[in-house]
Amino acid sequence: MKRYLILEDGTVYTGEAFGSTTFSPGEVVFTTGMVGYQEAITDQSFANQILVFTNPLIGNYGINNEDNETLHPQIKGVICHQIARVPSNWKMTESLPAFLEKNNIPGLSGIDTRELVRKLRQYGTLRGIMTDTLANTEKTVALLQNSTPTKGIISKVSTKEAYANPGLKRNIIVIDFGMKNSILRELNKRNCNVTVLPYNATASEVMELNPDGVLLSNGPGDPTEMESAAEMVAEIEQHIPIFGICMGHQIFALANGAQTYKMKFGHRGFNHPVRDLHTGKIAFTSQNHGYAVDPASIANTDLKITHTEINDGTVEGLEHIKYPAFSVQFHPDAAPGPHDADALFDKFMKLIDSHKEVPAYA
């Protein structure tokens, strides 16, 4: 069956339908990762976005029960060049199209995805919507031009209620801005006792739980909408070790007076080389962000740049010069993507441990 992608500039791509028939507008973005479509599709940072895979063949190994980053993906569409007819993997429980259908996510295959990616690279992220009819194209374009797909999105993807993910060691609070399960997996591996709080948790709510450390999660959309979260961070950072990831990194920057900006087409993929400015070492990182911290805005803050992308110089890591707090723009939790930076979780653990050793009122 034919299916179309309509962009805000009026371009129409015609391909083949798969997945669900529930269509909503989204920001059309692309990822260059060649594996890990399941993790990407279930990554809440893609909420209200339509994801184009540059890898032409998607669905090859189906979907399994282990690699979900959330149980309720909010992505608004999956676009690829070819969808596998017969997926195969020992862990597979269902096919990608079946999974998408179940989760109300439409899919589109058979379009020239490279052409679309080149367009996005040139014009930047564009809004778009899938449809099975071209009856109202003009109206749809007008609607797209007035749509704000990712506005207020964090409130929709964040947990409504606090919940525990128990462990035996350090007490960690994770603030959920659209958290990927991989963050919990990494904390679990380190036997942390985790409490996940909604995005709008206040400083006192956090402090009441007497955490050893706070992790600010990843999440979709514009960080400047998270003003209250930034205020919360500004209050607690002097007391508790903080680790920000992706959205968490941007909120940490905003909390300390830095600025963020919307990138032209963002970083989405796993081959972004990032240099650790302390060690000079380079890691390939998993990335998914459309906003970034403005390096010029760091100058008059208490922040220091710790990581940069080696090709375009994007700020990829920050630390506080006074407090035990740091953040990275990329995903050390990988999934999908390389594990090159997972030692950052160990760094967080060490920071917590050394902070605990210092008497509170010395």
Place this chain on the structure above:
Amino acid sequence: MPKRTDIHKILVIGSGPIIIGQAAEFDYSGTQACLALREEGYETILVNSNPATIMTDTEIADHVYIEPLTVDSVSRIIRQEYPDAILPTLGGQIGLNLAVALSKTGILDELGIELLGTKLESIDEAEDREKFKELMEDLGEPVPASQTVNSIDEALTFAHQIGYPVIVRPAFTMGGTGGGICHDDTEMKSIAKNGLELSPTTQCLIEKSIAGYKEIEFEVMRDAADNVMVVCCMENFDPVGIHTGDSIVFAPNQTLTDREYQMLRDCALKLIRALKIEGGCNVQLALDPHSYHYDVIEVNPRVSRSSALASKATGYPIAKMAAKIAVGLTLDEIKNPVTKTTYAEFEPALDYVVCKIPRWPFDKFTQADRHLGSQMKATGEVMAIGRTAEEALHKAIRSLEIDEKDLFSPLAHGATAAELKDKLIHPQDDRLFYLAEAFRRGYSLSQVHDLTKISVYFLDIVKHLVELEGELSDNPFDPETLTTAKKYGFSDQTIANLWKTTPAKIRAFRKQNEIIPVYKMIDTCAAEFASSTPYFYSSYDHESESQQTKQPSILVLGSGPIRIGQGVEFDYATVHCVKAIQRAGYKAIVINSNPETVSTDFSISDKLYFEPLTLEDVLNVIDLEHPKGVIVQFGGQTAINLAADLAANGVKILGTTVKDLDAAEDREVFDKVINDLKLKQPVGLTATNHADVIKAATKIGYPVLVRPSYVLGGKAMEIVYNQDELQQYLQQNATVTADHPILIDTYLEGRECEVDAICDGKNVLLPGIMEHIEHAGVHSGDSMAVYPPQHFDNDIKQQIVNATKKLAVALKCVGIMNIQFIVHNHEVYILEVNPRASRTVPFLSKITGIEMAQVATKVILGQSLADQGFDDGLYPEPQTIHVKAPVFSFNKLAGVDSFLGPEMKSTGEVMGSDHTFAKALRKAFVGTHVQLPNYGKVLLTIEHGNEDKILPIANRLRKIGWQIITTGETDDFLENNNVHIMKVVQGTNEIKQLLKNGQIDLVINTMQHDYEQNSVGFKIRQDAIAQNVPLMTSLDTVRALLSMKESQALETITIE
């Protein structure tokens, strides 16, 4: 870290002659490395014995030595040049082994020469089985359990310890023969017994079988600052059990989840870090398809065939980066040469699918054992790129230049049910076609999976294409079906077969419906960054990124995969043609399908289309580019074969016209030209029944050379001296029919020679005459050859020059041609004319300094020889003497007869140059690793009728101290002629034992009628090769060897 300034002069070691398992990929990597070092300002010295390569061009390194790759010869070069450092990791296993051997002699320490790149300890750790096992244990990385055994009991004990199934690998057997997989004690007893018997060292490796695991390869890089990265991950279509060089491979990996991929990536990076590799490295892993368990198969601590493939598949030039890393640069300071905006520290993202299929030599070696296993048998490979896996597979199949142009094989189609099943279970080179056939006969995916263990994901690619065949058949001339078929890579030819029409009609219908391909760029980054790489592939997609080249352009057709008879020489000529085009002010566009070569390095030409060399694919590029013309003279038979069809489609073929190309190949037209020019050629007749054969022979006069026009195994060419012998011949080669006629030629006894001539239509330049050392009957590609000729006087040379000039002008050659002559009774006869560059072009170019392919290209583009400063006629001969010697890969191929005949069998060649013929010969022999002691024991096994020829040879051997071992009949003859015989052997078993015990140093075997696999002659030859004992099947080669040995021996003369 900036590059090192404490070293200035670097020696690069090449990989020597092309053999199975070590092909043109090392010319590509070596060339890249040399250029990279020069780019960084280092003085480079190159040593390689292979003259057919680009890397041995004077433009590639500052000092080029075409010398044997032995400790002796390279040590001499080192003492002469005093390099500061050696870069050994780009010349394959040969280069690496040589560096290790050099280091052991102490010369490197003595002269303070450093080995760049990966350290020797690391190389040792990766290559020594035991050390590698230890390292893996230390790292906690799993390897399949294995143990070396010397008896069946030991084998059984170990098998019980690790559990069945296990693989038995006999040590040092030809083509890995005698091994196999065992599922129980009974199988083990029989296979281990056989393996131990076959092994020259009575030794087998017993290994836990991981057959059926997914085989995954990582190409990884590391620099001295410990930055690591993955360039490419590739997945074998064929599961573990078939050598990766013989496997169909896809890139990127297709069936791994992120969890699996990252687990394996972590392992690959851990290994390269542990081994402290500085440069490129290949890691092969096996993943259990039913768990997260994996095993490390092996690590190659150097650039490899896979890294060449990965470079072409991603656009990322691994060897170039490896060379820069070797001189101290780090990945984060080297610019990515593809994007030019990003750094080399970048893991390429692919937005296309790459398929590699090996090219096997079984079209030439019809008797060879075609089963695939742990011993690689392919001579080359093709790569194809598409936007769907199906498209990539289809394009790869038609790039192979084999009988099958798609998934349909008449042989597979005619197979019985039992044959089909057997072919699925026991893979041969043609399994792909049997897979398709299985689906045509209604096998399910799981049935085929159960038989083959190939992932159903991959199997479905084949099944999908079979289903599409059906859809096509059901919907003739339906544009929508056609569009779909093209997206999945169906060729016009295949569609024409299914629609029972011609490809030309399909093409017209396709264009009429605007179903035409677009060209996509290979940019390492999936379009994330702007890039301007001139590297494209076709696809039936929407947006084309390649626009017609603005300046006038010329299209050059490459030569496709490396195979017997069409080797790296043609890539050499292609690259030089490109250079000349550019120097003449045109843009050069290349089409080729071989990932191993220099010509498919996108930095060589102005634009590279990585496409199959078929009429359709070439015409599609021409439709876009509208080049001024196409040059076909340098791409071997592949390109020449396309010329007529291209011309018929209105394409301008530059140089010799299609009509004149035909004249050289059409026997009737050619005969007329020869007659008109009053030149001589052996009389040749064709007959289609026994009576006519005899009549023809009588007419020509005995002796005659008889051969079937259709040669199976190349054994049926024979010289017969009378009618009785001819009758006998006909009885043995009974099938003479209209389809399989017999050719009868005058047999002329004499010396063969060949020339490559460049002609501008008026003047003719002969850079040199190459004299063959073996007489008629041995293919020119398998013959040793010497330049300048050693046995021709000026009169003969003049005859050759005159004939060449007449022929070149009469055949209206514009460009280059090759002529083979035989000199008989002081007269020159023409044997054959090839209207294209031949395999001797690089050899002669290097010796004479005339860049023949470039001169010919300039002629083709309109610049006369006179304008280029060349006189008409034979170029002055040098003071030096140069010998070309062929190199064979018989020890990789079980069942192939090594007797040299009219079918070419060699895979590569070496050159030996010096001031005397004997010295040049010696270097050539050394270069081919025919290492003989000055005296020793020689086994003489002679064809009946050769006795008079053997007597002088036997006497010469005796005179320099060789002892003769022989068989009964030869013994009587020699004894009667007073030649001392050391030993007479009875039967092949005794010979085998002597060979095994190292009691024979040289085997001379001329038993050419013994080519059945169970015949005495065949067995002796096989045993000699299995035991690595030098074998000669032509007495001419023996004479050359003798004259070389005699020149080394001091005379011992009694006082009379």
